[in-house]
Amino acid sequence: MVLDEAVAVEQSPLILRDVATPLPKPGEVRVRVHVCGLCHTDLHTVEGDLAPHKRPVIPGHQIVGVVDALGSGVANHKEGDRVGIAWLHSTDGSCEYCGRGLENLCVNGRFTGYDVDGGYAEYTIVPAEFCYPIPDVFSDEHAAPLLCAGIIGYRSYRLAGIRPGENLGLYGFGASAHLVIQLARHQKCNVFVFTRSEDHRAHARELGAAWTGRAEDTPPEPLHAAIIFAPAGILVREALRVLRKGGTLALAGITMSQIPALDYDLLYHEKIVRSVANATRQDGHELLQLAGEVPLKTEIEVFDLVEANQALQKLKKSEIRGAGVLRVGTGL
Ligand SMILES: [Zn+2]
Ligand SMILES: [Zn+2]
Numbered sequence: 101m102v103l104d105e106a107v108a109v110e111q112s113p114l115i116l117r118d119v120a121t122p123l124p125k126p127g128e129v130r131v132r133v134h135v136c137g138l139c140h141t142d143l144h145t146v147e148g149d150l151a152p153h154k155r156p157v158i159p160g161h162q163i164v165g166v167v168d169a170l171g172s173g174v175a176n177h178k179e180g181d182r183v184g185i186a187w188l189h190s191t192d193g194s195c196e197y198c199g200r201g202l203e204n205l206c207v208n209g210r211f212t213g214y215d216v217d218g219g220y221a222e223y224t225i226v227p228a229e230f231c232y233p234i235p236d237v238f239s240d241e242h243a244a245p246l247l248c249a250g251i252i253g254y255r256s257y258r259l260a261g262i263r264p265g266e267n268l269g270l271y272g273f274g275a276s277a278h279l280v281i282q283l284a285r286h287q288k289c290n291v292f293v294f295t296r297s298e299d300h301r302a303h304a305r306e307l308g309a310a311w312t313g314r315a316e317d318t319p320p321e322p323l324h325a326a327i328i329f330a331p332a333g334i335l336v337r338e339a340l341r342v343l344r345k346g347g348t349l350a351l352a353g354i355t356m357s358q359i360p361a362l363d364y365d366l367l368y369h370e371k372i373v374r375s376v377a378n379a380t381r382q383d384g385h386e387l388l389q390l391a392g393e394v395p396l397k398t399e400i401e402v403f404d405l406v407e408a409n410q411a412l413q414k415l416k417k418s419e420i421r422g423a424g425v426l427r428v429g430t431g432l
Contacts, residue, residue, distance in 0.1 A: 101220040101408040104156045106148030112409035113146055122225045124171035129228050136219030137162030137244035138424035141354050143412050145214055149355050153215050160219030161187040161212035162247040164240040174228040183231040186247045186384050189216050190227050204378035220408055222428055232384050235392030245398045245423035246391050249275035254387040255379045256352040257283055260325035264288050269323040272330030273300035275423035279396050281307045286394050292319040297418055327352055333359035345369035352376050400425045
C-alpha cells in the first residue's frame with residue numbers, strides 16, 4: 101500500500117500497487133512481512149502532518165515477519181528467524197548523541213515507513229542490527245503493537261520517572277496507553293486515566309485504572325507523574341494542574357497542537373515537562389523482554405492489508421479499541 105501524495109485519509113491516499121521485491125544490501129536482511137501494526141505516526145505521514153521525506157513511500161513501522169534473505173556479512177540472523185522491526189530503522193553510530201547512548205536523537209537517524217519503505221507490504225528491508233527477537237508467548241498479531249505503541253510507551257513511562265506504588269496519570273487511552281497501564285499495574289502504581297471517550301474509559305477500568313475521567317476533571321489524588329498520548333497541547337495545562345511538586349509530565353506524541361500560555365504557578369515547584377522522541381534499541385529489547393514477563397496483553401483489531409485506508413480512518417476517529425493490525429498476504 102503505497103503513498104504518493106499526502107492528503108486527508110478520508111480520501112484513501114494509500115494505493116495497492118506491485119513494486120519490485122527489495123534486495124538486501126550488505127549488513128541488511130529482507131523480511132517477509134506477516135503483520136504490521138497501525139500507529140498515529142502512520143496517520144501523520146499519510147496526511148502530511150510530518151514533512152514528507154521519501155516519496156512514494158510505503159508506511160508502517162510495527163512489523164512482524166520472518167527473515168527471508170540475508171545480505172552479505174550478516175551473522176546474527178538466519179532465514180526463517182521471526183523478527184520485529186520498529187520505527188528506528190538505522191543510525192550513524194558516530195554522532196555525539198549516539199556516543200551518549202541517545203541514538204533515538206541521532207542526527208542521521210532514519211525511520212521505518214518514513215525515510216525508508218515500511219511494513220504495509222509483503223517484503224521490507226532492515227539492517228540486521230535493527231531488528232528484534234519476538235518472545236514466543238506472542239502471536240504475530242499480538243506482538244505487532246509492542247513494536248511502537250509498546251516501545252514508545254515504555255520509554256515515556258521510564259522518562260516519567262514513576263516509582264512503584266505512586267500515582268500515574270495517562271491522557272488518552274489508545275494503543276500505547278493500554279500497554280503502559282499494564283506495566284504500571286505490574287509495578288503496583290495507581291493509574292488515573294483521562295480521556296473523552298466513554299468506551300476508552302470503560303476499557304481503562306477493565307485494565308485496572310483506579311479512576312477515570314475527562315482531562316478537565318480532578319482525580320481523587322494528585323499525580324506523581326503523567327504521560328500525555330493525545331496530541332492536544334491544552335492537555336499540558338490540565339496535567340500540570342493535577343501534578344504534584346517535583347513531578348514529571350512526559351509528552352509521548354510526535355506532534356502536538358500549540359501548548360497554551362501557562363501561569364508560572366503551574367510549573368513552579370520543580371515540575372518537569374519533557375517530550376519523548378523515538379526510542380533506542382535498548383528500549384526495544386527491554387520492553388520486549390518485560391512484555392513477555394508481565395505478560396502484556398495487546399488488544400487488537402485485525403484488518404487486511406488492502407483495508408489500510410479504512411483502518412487508518414477508524415484510528416483517526418478513535419474507533420479502534422486497543423491497537424489496529426494489518427494482516428499481510430490475505431486479500432491481495
Ligand atoms: Zn548518531
Ligand atoms: Zn509508531
